[in-house]
Amino acid sequence: MxxxxxxxxxxxxxxxxxxxxxxxxxxxxxxxxxxxxxxxxxxxxxxxxxxxxxxxxxxxxxxxxxxxxNPEQLFAAGYAACFHGALSLLAAKAGIAIPDARVDASVTFGRDPVDGLFTLKADITIHLPGIDRAQAEALVRHTERFCPYAKMARQGIVNIVSLAV
Incomplete structure (x- = not known):
């Protein structure tokens, strides 16, 4: 086993x-x-x-x-998993049990009004049933600062594109 x-x-x-x-x-x-x-x-x-x-x-x-x-589903899965993991770590450190926590990530592929090409939009919704609203809001706020996906979505990411020959 x-x-x-x-x-x-x-x-x-x-x-x-x-x-x-x-x-x-x-x-x-x-x-x-x-x-x-x-x-x-x-x-x-x-x-x-x-x-x-x-x-x-x-x-x-x-x-x-x-x-x-598709790529949007993969990105949404990665974002939701990372946010849920960060949320769980921070909750454990604070001594808050969140056994029924759920993170929904909706990723939308669409047109960018700035350059007319494409962009992504992410909407992250956190469900913390049974947790006091003020405590849940603080936990989500801290998680948003801690989660690397949320940080990447907010600040960008180091991105190196190269051609292998």
Whole structure:
């Protein structure tokens, strides 16, 4: 029988004081084009450890066949999972039990009025049933400052695009 799953240690809440970015974990996901030779329309996404292996399909709302996941769903899942994890850590540190907590992330793909191209919009809704409203608001406010996805959505991200030859 495998060992029980445990949450990460509260030491992840310890602040880092150093001059440079300190990597804690890196993953790589590769996308290939599939039948349509187009990653978004018919691609396959695979992680370097093999734990993620999914079919990508353009959603019907964008003129595709559906029947697979899409980048917006993947981003929403990552954002919701990260926010839920950060919320859980901060609640544990504060001694607040949140067994029924739920984080909903809605990600919308749309047109950018600034450049006429595309952009994403994220709406994050946190459900904390049974928690005092003022306590829940404070916990969500702290989580928004702590969660790296929320921080990225608010401040941007270091983004390096390079061509491998």
């Amino acid at each position: 495998p060992p029980p799953l445990l949450p990460p240690p509260l030491t992840l809440l310890d602040k880092y004081h150093g001059p440079d970015f300190r990597a804690l974990y890196t993953t790589t996901v590769s996308v290939t084009g599939g039948d349509a030779a187009h990653g978004r329309a018919s691609g396959v996404a695979r992680s370097d450890d093999g734990n993620l292996d999914i079919t990508l399909r353009l959603p019907a709302a964008l003129g595709g066949p559906g029947g697979g996941t």
